Amino acid sequence: MSVPSFWLRCETKQFERRAALTPATAKKLIDAGFDITVERDEQRIFDDAEYEAAGCKLVANNSWPSAPQHIPILGLKELPESDDPLIHTHIHFGHCYKNQAGWSKFLARFYKGQGTLYDLEFLNDDNGRRVAAFGYHAGFAGAAAGALAVAADKKGEKLGLLEPYPDEATMVEDVKRRLGGSGKGLKALVIGALGRCGRGAVDLFRKIGLDEDDILKWDMAETAKGGPFEEILDVDIFVNCIYLSSPIPHFLTHETIRNAGPNRRLSAVVDVSCDTTNPHNPIPIYSINTTFSAPTVPVEVGTGNPLLSVISIDHLPTLLPREASEQFSSDLLPSLLQFPQRDTARVWRDAEKLFREKLTAAVKVESLQ
Ligand SMILES: NC(=O)c1ccc[n+]([C@@H]2O[C@H](COP(=O)([O-])OP(=O)(O)OC[C@H]3O[C@@H](n4cnc5c(N)ncnc54)[C@H](O)[C@@H]3O)[C@@H](O)[C@H]2O)c1
DSSP: OOOEEEEEEESTTOOOOOOSHHHHHHHHHHHHHHHEEOOOOSSSSSSSSHHHTOOOOEEEEEEEEGTTTOOEESSSSSSSSSOOOOSSSEEEOOOSOOOTTTTHHHHHHHHTTTTTOOOOOOOOOOTTTTEEEEEHHHHHHHHHHHHHHHHHHHTTTOOOOOOSSSSHHHHHHHHHHTTTSSSSOOOEEETTTHHHHHHHHHHHHTTTTOOGGGGGEEHHHHHHTTOHHHHHHHHEEEOOOOOOOOOOSSSHHHHHHHHHHHGGGOOEEESSSTTTTTTSSSSSOOOOOOOOOOOEEEEOOOOTSSEEEEEEEETTGGEEEEEEEEHHHHHHHHHHGGGGGGGTTHHHHHHHHHHOOOHHHHHHTTTOO
16 A cells, blocks of 8 residues: 655745645654655745655655656645646645636646546535634734734825735734834724634734723624624724625615714724625625735725725735644644545545536536537
8 A cells, every 4th residue: 555645736826925734734744654745835934944854855846747646736726727637636725616717627627637626625524614724814914904004094104015924923013013012092893703714803903912892802693783883983993704604784884984974983994704796795895805015995985084994805814824824734634634534534525526516517618528
C-alpha cells in the first residue's frame, strides 16, 4: 500500500498569502505517517524553511501538474484558467457549484482528465456545519477595517490602502495607535454576533479597548422585531455578520440615514456578509464590493449630514493570513487524517457525491456526451 500523501501547491491569486496547510498541521500529518510535499512559494505567509523544518519535501513552484497521479493536490483558491485536463484529485475552494462564471468549463477539465474535486466549501460535519471556515478572522479583520475607517474619518480623511498584517498583535496595535492609543469610547454594534464572523468582530473590539457595554451583540432574537433599526444610527461602527438565508426586512436604509439628520453617530458600516448583489441585501445603501486599495465606498446621506462609508470587502481574512491559515488548517486536520479512508469517511463521501452531481450537470452544459 502506498504511503498517504498530500501535495501543497502554491497559490497564484494576487494578494493571497494564506495556505490550506501550515507547517504546524503538516508536522501533525507527518507524525501520523503522511508524506507531505510542498511547493516553494514566496507569496505564502509561511517561509519554505518552516515546512522543511517540519519534515516536508520542498519542490518547485507550480510543479503540481507533473506530480505523481496518486498524490492529492491541496490548495486554497481556484486554479488559474486553462483548458488542460485535470488528472489528479484536487482539494480546494472551486467556487464552481453555484453556477459561478466559468463553472462548467472548469468542471469539464476534471471530466477530460478523470480527476476529482473535493471542494473545501462543502466539507461538512454531522450537523451540516463546515468543518473549516475563515469566518472568525473575516469578522476580526472587518471590525479592524471599520475602526480604521472611523480613525480616518475623525481626521477628516478617507481610509487608504489596507495591507495584510504579519500577525494579529500587529493589527491590534496598529488600529489602537491610529485611534490615538485605544478604541475606548467607541461604540459598535455587531449583528450575527453568535456566528463565526460575529465572534471575530466582537473579539477585535474587545482587544482594541472598547468597553464591554459599548459592544452591542445582536443575533436572531434582537432582530426578530424587524428592521430598519434606529439603534444602528447611534453607534460609531456597525458590523453585519449574518448568514442571509431568506428575505428579511432591511436593517438600514437611505431613508433612515437621511432622517437621522446631522446628529447621527454612525460613521462606518462593515458588511462582512457582503450580500452586495443579493436582491435581499438587508443593507441596501451601497452596490459595489470594495477592495484593499479602495476599502470604502461613500453612502448618499443627504445634504448637511455627516459622512458615512461602507466597507464591503469579500476576502477579509487575507488581511490576517497567518492566524486565518492556522485556524483553518487545524480545523481541517481531522478530515485530512481521514482522507486515506475517503471511500467510507462520510465527510469525503458526501463531498465526492456532490462533485459527481455537479460534474454530470457540467458535462451536459458543455455537450461533452
Ligand atoms: N467578507 C468576507 O471576507 C467573508 C469571509 C467569510 C465569510 N463571509 C460571510 O459572512 C457571513 C457569515 O458567515 P459565518 O461563517 O459567520 O456564518 P455563521 O452561520 O457562523 O453565523 C451567522 C450568524 O448570523 C445569525 N443570523 C442569521 N440571520 C440573522 C438575522 N436575520 N438577524 C440576526 N442574526 C442573524 C445566525 O444566527 C448566526 O449566529 C456569510 O454570508 C459568509 O459568506 C464573508
